Structure formats: C-alpha cells, structure tokens
Amino acid sequence: MFTRRDFLKTGTAATGALVVGSRAVLAESTGQPRPAPMRVLVLGGTGFIGPHIVNQLVARGHSVSIFTRGRRDASLPAGIERLVGDRMINDTIPQGNLRALEGRKWDAVFDDSATDPRWVRQSATLLKDSGTYLFVSSTGVFLPYLTPQNDETAPVITEPANSPDYGVRKAQSEQVVRQVFGDRGIVVRPGYIVGPGDNTDRFSYWPQRFARGGEILVPGLPEHPSQFVDVRDLVAFMIKIVEEKRGGTFNVTGPAQRLSWGDFIREARATLKPDSTPVWVTDLAFLREQKMTYAIPWMIPEGENMHHLQINNRKAIAAGLTFRPMAETLRDTLADWPKRLAMLPAGQQPNFRWITPEREREVLALWKARR
Numbered sequence: 001m002f003t004r005r006d007f008l009k010t011g012t013a014a015t016g017a018l019v020v021g022s023r024a025v026l027a028e029s030t031g032q033p034r035p036a037p038m039r040v041l042v043l044g045g046t047g048f049i050g051p052h053i054v055n056q057l058v059a060r061g062h063s064v065s066i067f068t069r070g071r072r073d074a075s076l077p078a079g080i081e082r083l084v085g086d087r088m089i090n091d092t093i094p095q096g097n098l099r100a101l102e103g104r105k106w107d108a109v110f111d112d113s114a115t116d117p118r119w120v121r122q123s124a125t126l127l128k129d130s131g132t133y134l135f136v137s138s139t140g141v142f143l144p145y146l147t148p149q150n151d152e153t154a155p156v157i158t159e160p161a162n163s164p165d166y167g168v169r170k171a172q173s174e175q176v177v178r179q180v181f182g183d184r185g186i187v188v189r190p191g192y193i194v195g196p197g198d199n200t201d202r203f204s205y206w207p208q209r210f211a212r213g214g215e216i217l218v219p220g221l222p223e224h225p226s227q228f229v230d231v232r233d234l235v236a237f238m239i240k241i242v243e244e245k246r247g248g249t250f251n252v253t254g255p256a257q258r259l260s261w262g263d264f265i266r267e268a269r270a271t272l273k274p275d276s277t278p279v280w281v282t283d284l285a286f287l288r289e290q291k292m293t294y295a296i297p298w299m300i301p302e303g304e305n306m307h308h309l310q311i312n313n314r315k316a317i318a319a320g321l322t323f324r325p326m327a328e329t330l331r332d333t334l335a336d337w338p339k340r341l342a343m344l345p346a347g348q349q350p351n352f353r354w355i356t357p358e359r360e361r362e363v364l365a366l367w368k369a370r371r
C-alpha cells in the first residue's frame with residue numbers, strides 16, 4: 001500500500017520551477033497593514049513553496065535573500081539576492097556547505113528546505129543572531145494518525161536519533177529550532193499543500209480530470225474526511241506570524257470547518273464541469289484490490305491513516321490563518337496546469353501515482369460489471 005509516509009517522501013523530491021508574474025505577486029499581498037521592512041533569508045526559495053514565499057515577502061516590502069543549490073530555475077522579482085551552497089551532510093561533507101551564510105544575519109529566516117534535523121542544527125546555530133527562525137515542518141509529525149483532531153499539544157515521535165522517517169525527522173528538526181531560538185522560533189506544520197506551482201501532481205489530478213469531463217472514477221465514501229491548504233494561504237499566514245513575531249507551533253491545514261470528500265467532489269464538479277459524472281467506487285475491499293487506497297486529498301481512513309485528514313487547525317485560525325474559496329484553488333490550479341506540463345521532461349507524463357486514464361477506464365468497467 002502507498003502510505004502517507006511515501007507521499008511525504010516523494011512529494012518533496014519532485015523538481016520543477018514556477019513562474020509567478022508580477023500581477024500575481026500584487027494579488028498575493030496578504031491584505032495586512034504594511035509592516036516595517038525586514039531583511040529576510042529564505043532557505044529554499046525555488047521549487048513549489050519557495051517562490052510563493054519570496055513573492056509575497058517582496059509584495060509586503062521586505063528584502064529577500066534565498067539560499068539553494070541553484071539547481072532550479074525560478075522567475076523571482078528583481079533585486080533578490082541568490083546565495084548558493086548545499087545543506088547536504090554526509091561522510092565526506094560533514095558540515096554541508098553554508099559558507100554563503102557565514103558572518104551574516106537577517107531579521108527573519110524561513111527554513112523551507114530542511115528534512116533533516118542535522119541541516120536545521122547547522123543553519124539555526126550559524127544564524128542564531130538572526131531575529132526569528134520559522135521552520136516549515138509538516139503534519140507528518142503526527143504519523144501514525146491514531147487519534148482524531150491532533151492539536152499542537154499532541155505527542156509526536158522523535159526517536160530513534162537516526163530515523164529515516166520523514167515525520168520523525170521533521171519532529172526532531174522542530175526540537176532543534178525550539179532549542180536554538182526559544183520563543184523566537186516558529187514551527188509551521190502544513191498538511192497537503194496545493195495550488196499553483198505544485199510539483200507533486202497529487203491534488204492537481206482533480207482539477208485537470210474534472211476539466212476533461214465525462215465519467216470520473218471517484219474512490220471512497222462521500223463522508224470520508226478531506227483536508228489541504230492552498231499554498232498562498234499558508235504563505236500569507238507564515239509571513240503574518242513572522243511580522244507579528246509570534247513564536248510557537250501551528251498546524252496549518254484547511255479549511256476552517258470539517259470538509260468531507262463528498263463536499264470536495266461536489267465543489268470540483270460544480271466549479272469545473274457541471275455536466276461531468278462522478279462515479280463513486282465505494283467498496284473499500286475492491287479499492288484495495290485495485291490498489292486505489294489514496295487519491296489526495298483523500299485516503300482510506302484506516303490503520304495508521306485513520307485520522308490523517310482530521311488535524312486540528314484551531315490555533316492557527318485564531319492567530320489569523322484564513323482560507324480562500326475552494327473554487328479559487330481549483331480554478332487557479334487548473335489554470336497553472338499547462339505550466340506544470342511544460343516543465344516535465346520531453347515524453348514524461350505527470351505522475352498521479354494512483355491512476356492513469358487507462359486504469360480509470362479499466363477499473364470503471366470492472367466496477368460496473370459487479371453491479
């Protein structure tokens with residue numbers, strides 16, 4: 001079975017660039033009063049989330065440096081300082097290569113590229129005289145999701161020290177940020193992040209599939225839970241709490257109220273193709289046989305994923321997290337889809353992981369033959 005753990009690993013391994021135009025930048029201003037300009041370092045800054053952080057920071061009047069290996073192209077606003085190095089630590093490079101950051105400090109650091117607590121130890125220690133350090137963690141810290149409504153006080157697993165598990169490494173990284181930065185440290189735990197620039201092809205399956213119309217295989221039960229956050233809402237929240245200098249830990253997923261999988265499918269159909277026909281495949285045993293146990297933002301709620309899409313986000317909402325209408329996320333993700341396709345190497349198809357057009361036809365035929 002493809003698990004949440006697999007998603008988390010593959011999701012961040014995807015590569016690609018995002019082009020965000022200047023009008024989009026202005027539209028993404030957080031709507032908050034203009035703050036005092038800050039000098040901000042983004043560890044990351046390209047890939048999926050990075051350009052959204054950079055563009056919204058610039059739109060808020062902040063000056064931005066990014067630090068990456070320089071492997072991906074990204075159209076970022078003029079005036080961005082691009083620092084190049086490598087956070088990777090191994091036997092031959094035990095310290096990574098952070099030389100470009102040495103002797104410098106920033107008003108705020110957004111750590112968007114770490115999946116290893118040793119990377120965070122190195123950068124947080126080197127940058128400890130900076131003002132605020134925000135670490136992009138993940139709701140993956142709660143895996144296995146055995147209790148409903150995990151909030152920020154719920155226990156997370158931080159052992160063994162050399163665990164290969166994404167969630168454990170994120171939880172250990174969080175600990176480092178709290179140790180080094182104390183109440184100047186911020187930990188943000190997003191659930192599935194979706195929207196323009198998404199290079200994982202997970203959520204994006206649904207807008208492009210509804211746009212094609214016809215009979216659409218939908219696995220699961222309409223009452224199953226669903227959760228995700230639009231990257232632009234996540235980033236607006238991160239910038240807001242950094243500007244307000246709020247320390248602490250925040251689960252950041254959406255929407256505000258419980259979302260059912262049925263509600264999501266209804267909204268996608270109404271927004272993108274009202275004359276399409278969702279065909280609900282509701283027999284979970286049949287879905288397991290067909291290896292269709294997930295279709296983000298849905299997953300069979302069972303075993304270690306039982307309460308996976310029911311994370312408690314009340315604290316972040318109280319601190320100012322807001323959500324744009326789901327229809328906007330669906331439409332904008334669809335509008336961005338040609339850019340995503342253009343980024344794929346020649347001949348390569350998007351990787352939806354759980355389905356192809358052929359599999360959809362085949363499984364729909366099997367399902368109809370059973371009834």
Ligand SMILES: NC(=O)c1ccc[n+]([C@@H]2O[C@H](COP(=O)([O-])OP(=O)(O)OC[C@H]3O[C@@H](n4cnc5c(N)ncnc54)[C@H](OP(=O)(O)O)[C@@H]3O)[C@@H](O)[C@H]2O)c1
Nearest residue numbers: 044045046047048049068069070071072086087088113193
């Ligand atoms: N996508 C989701 O649904 C999701 C959910 C929860 C949490 N998150 C977290 O969100 C963060 C960002 O995710 P993303 O999807 O935007 O990732 P991404 O598209 O893979 O981008 C990663 C960024 O980090 C840089 N980077 C990677 N390895 C590096 C290294 N060794 N040294 C220096 N820079 C490096 C990349 O640039 P170069 O390649 O040029 O170095 C790029 O700017 C990650 O921490 C991820 O765990 C993602």
